[in-house]
Amino acid sequence: MLNNKTVGIIGNPNVGKTYLFNRMTACVGCVGNWAGVTATTCESRTCGEDQYRLLDLPGCYHLAEGREIQATEGQQEVASYLSKRDVDLWLNVLDVTNLQQQLYLTIQLLEAGKRVICVINRIDLLPKVQKEIDITELGKLLQVPIVKVSAKLGMGMRDLEAVIKSELTNPTLDGREYPVQYHQAIEQLLDKETHHGLTRWQAWQKIIQADNQPVAPAWHFNQQIAELRNTTGTLTDVMALTRTEFIENCCQRTIKEKGISRDDRDKILDRWFLHPWLGLPIFFVMMFTVFWLSMGCGQLLQGILEPLLKLITVELPTFICKLYRLPVVVEIVLVHGIGISLVTALSFFPVLQVMFFSLYLLEESGYMTRAAIVMDRIMRQLDLPGESMVALVLGLGCNVPGILATRHIPKKNDKIVTALMMPFMSCGARLTIFAVFASVFFPRQAASVLFSLYVLGISIAFLTGLIARFCGLTQRQTSDNYLLEIPGYQWPSWSMGVKQAYQRTQRFVWRALGVIVPICITLALCNHISYTGELLIQPADNSILAWLGKSLSILFYPIGLQAEHWPLVVSLLMGLLAKEVVLTTLNVFYSQMNTNITLASSANELLMDCLTEIGTNISQGYSYFIPSLHADLPAWASYLNPEHINADAVMSYLIFTLLYFPCVSTLYATARQTSWRWAGISVLWSTGIAYLCAAGYLVLKGYVTNSVIELLILLGALGVSYYIKEQIKKRVTEKLNKAEGVTSP
Amino acid sequence: MQSIDVNEALGKKLMIVSLRRFSVAKREELYIRGLLPGKMLQLVQISPMGDPLIIRVDQQKFAMNCDTWAQLDLEEIPTC
Ligand SMILES: Nc1nc2c(ncn2[C@@H]2O[C@H](COP(=O)(O)OP(=O)(O)O)[C@@H](O)[C@H]2O)c(=O)[nH]1
Numbered sequence A: 001m002l003n004n005k006t007v008g009i010i011g012n013p014n015v016g017k018t019y020l021f022n023r024m025t026a027c028v029g030c031v032g033n034w035a036g037v038t039a040t041t042c043e044s045r046t047c048g049e050d051q052y053r054l055l056d057l058p059g060c061y062h063l064a065e066g067r068e069i070q071a072t073e074g075q076q077e078v079a080s081y082l083s084k085r086d087v088d089l090w091l092n093v094l095d096v097t098n099l100q101q102q103l104y105l106t107i108q109l110l111e112a113g114k115r116v117i118c119v120i121n122r123i124d125l126l127p128k129v130q131k132e133i134d135i136t137e138l139g140k141l142l143q144v145p146i147v148k149v150s151a152k153l154g155m156g157m158r159d160l161e162a163v164i165k166s167e168l169t170n171p172t173l174d175g176r177e178y179p180v181q182y183h184q185a186i187e188q189l190l191d192k193e194t195h196h197g198l199t200r201w202q203a204w205q206k207i208i209q210a211d212n213q214p215v216a217p218a219w220h221f222n223q224q225i226a227e228l229r230n231t232t233g234t235l236t237d238v239m240a241l242t243r244t245e246f247i248e249n250c251c252q253r254t255i256k257e258k259g260i261s262r263d264d265r266d267k268i269l270d271r272w273f274l275h276p277w278l279g280l281p282i283f284f285v286m287m288f289t290v291f292w293l294s295m296g297c298g299q300l301l302q303g304i305l306e307p308l309l310k311l312i313t314v315e316l317p318t319f320i321c322k323l324y325r326l327p328v329v330v331e332i333v334l335v336h337g338i339g340i341s342l343v344t345a346l347s348f349f350p351v352l353q354v355m356f357f358s359l360y361l362l363e364e365s366g367y368m369t370r371a372a373i374v375m376d377r378i379m380r381q382l383d384l385p386g387e388s389m390v391a392l393v394l395g396l397g398c399n400v401p402g403i404l405a406t407r408h409i410p411k412k413n414d415k416i417v418t419a420l421m422m423p424f425m426s427c428g429a430r431l432t433i434f435a436v437f438a439s440v441f442f443p444r445q446a447a448s449v450l451f452s453l454y455v456l457g458i459s460i461a462f463l464t465g466l467i468a469r470f471c472g473l474t475q476r477q478t479s480d481n482y483l484l485e486i487p488g489y490q491w492p493s494w495s496m497g498v499k500q501a502y503q504r505t506q507r508f509v510w511r512a513l514g515v516i517v518p519i520c521i522t523l524a525l526c527n528h529i530s531y532t533g534e535l536l537i538q539p540a541d542n543s544i545l546a547w548l549g550k551s552l553s554i555l556f557y558p559i560g561l562q563a564e565h566w567p568l569v570v571s572l573l574m575g576l577l578a579k580e581v582v583l584t585t586l587n588v589f590y591s592q593m594n595t596n597i598t599l600a601s602s603a604n605e606l607l608m609d610c611l612t613e614i615g616t617n618i619s620q621g622y623s624y625f626i627p628s629l630h631a632d633l634p635a636w637a638s639y640l641n642p643e644h645i646n647a648d649a650v651m652s653y654l655i656f657t658l659l660y661f662p663c664v665s666t667l668y669a670t671a672r673q674t675s676w677r678w679a680g681i682s683v684l685w686s687t688g689i690a691y692l693c694a695a696g697y698l699v700l701k702g703y704v705t706n707s708v709i710e711l712l713i714l715l716g717a718l719g720v721s722y723y724i725k726e727q728i729k730k731r732v733t734e735k736l737n738k739a740e741g742v743t744s745p
Numbered sequence B: 001m002q003s004i005d006v007n008e009a010l011g012k013k014l015m016i017v018s019l020r021r022f023s024v025a026k027r028e029e030l031y032i033r034g035l036l037p038g039k040m041l042q043l044v045q046i047s048p049m050g051d052p053l054i055i056r057v058d059q060q061k062f063a064m065n066c067d068t069w070a071q072l073d074l075e076e077i078p079t080c
């Protein structure tokens, strides 16, 4: 009966809309889009026998009246839903701790002639804040049904269901009056407009628009209105002040304060977290802890998961293929394509899971806001918000969660710039590559090599931010109102955190697979087909990939790689997949031995091997929590000696590895958070910079100084990056012009 | 009317006199957040790098940029 009805959830940010949404759709879960840029609204059906559509809209404080363009993305989305007809009922979520500020939106909804149910959330906090709310009185004043709930604890949900049902089945809208009475003269104005068939909301829009025009409308000369304008300012002020006055009045009549709420705990915590000197160190300690815990726990879990995954997706299929003598192509696609890509994508699972959980803890406890405040000043140098620092720091662990953490950044452009900066934050996988090479080639200065690589990465990231600001991509006007609400501290709910982290990770991994699998299959085929077209049982130096590596090594000549270093080139190509693969590839080519596929005689043996591997991983679990620069040297490292390759060339190879194209998963995350176009720009930008830096290093070292080709290539790379910059600039100015053209009153 | 220096204002209770130096749109936003002329405002804390200021209006805490602060017309209230 209610099947074709739609109910929208609306309210200020951080009042618990999403909690309510999750509670009401518990048996279905959020099937809509996750919080991204393009679609921030979640949609799902409720549970129970009468199912209706439920929308979870982004939060907003108010809707700008009389303006074409709303200020924030959230407002735009809400405004577009409000102007559409297909939402039958609005649930306006309010939060007991700060009703005053939130009723403004309620009034706007009512004036827009919407059917509204006010849902007062967080009633479990009432005793703590020492308040009591008389909802019957408030309901009378506002002329809307009001329900008290606690979305977190699930109180009052039955009542809410009942009220929603009765509102949806028998509309009671007719004969309702608007709650706020404005000044007599304004009421007359409004009446005149509404006589022409406009709603009160539309009438206000029209009046405000006319009020802001340089040409004064006729009613400016009405004596009463002129007087009002003289004392208060514009009609927007009059409107807003009348409403806030009404709200204040409502609150005074309905909210009883039983005492002064005590927030000693918040005060003490804030004193430390925002301490003049300790604030910054505490921020870094917090970030480091999150980072360290998630990498440690993540790797520990990975140590358990990966052997199992390998058994199921790689070793067993190989075994079966061999057993039944299936064609080699089948084995290549099944094992090296699908199997390896599953292992690659799913091995992210534990790290992401733990990282998301820690992020959830930071967010829920209320520390995230403080972190953003502490970092605000530093990031302002780049015109970025403090939240992007949090994302960047997390990116040092693994770029993927770092980029996914950019969803906390409110402005779209800031998100894009942070995502562009991210690939330069060296991740854990790159650290292992550096560690191996550094301990072979620079055994004495391994630590300082690692350190300088990290510093280089971070500096390039900030350079990217500066360039983006220079291009006008990020902007923060001095008049930008930075008024961030600071929520109180609270204990996070653990089960919710686990659930949320699981859902987010799972969605990401499954979708990322769609990108990773095709790439993996292509690479696997290239690796197993020789350039004469024969199938190879195992990768050898006549495969297409090796041939590609050899031919491409010309391109890498400026960064010091010669034709005989083709395995390094191939490893860079394979590194597109995941940086973890770089070492594996080198292993395959340098040791010329097949690593993954040791032919087991029986399935039993495979299982035993897997279990022993898990066992050793668990018993060595503690080592994941001890940061160390020491790397176990693989057997093939001896082949990589200074006679084979020059130390300078190795350094430039490492610089290239640090900076070039992040990895498929990061690329996919970037595309999700921004768009494929920006992901493409990110690839070009990072690879271009990598090339420039690596080549530049060699030039500085005087390795290949007077080579003409060298210079030409360098100039070409410079040209390309200049072209990209110009393109960005052009697009941004276009966009800004468009935006300015409409917003100017 | 002048804005009050941040260091002097720290910890004191101040009254918002007017918001006339903001643009109309910003003013509306501030009204909604509870920063109305006549309301009390307290500068609770200055964040580590000195910029966002932590203020309190009614029971709600906000972080506010110094630029925004400088545009507020405030008046000191002698504490009794
Ligand atoms: N104490 C309490 N906290 C709640 C309740 N509902 C939501 N919250 C908290 O409010 C915060 C914001 O919730 P969320 O649903 O993300 O808000 P949204 O921005 O409106 O979607 C979370 O930290 C929740 O823990 C409730 O009923 N009681």
Ligand SMILES: [Mg+2]
Binding pocket: A017, A018, A058, A059
């Ligand atoms: Mg939400």
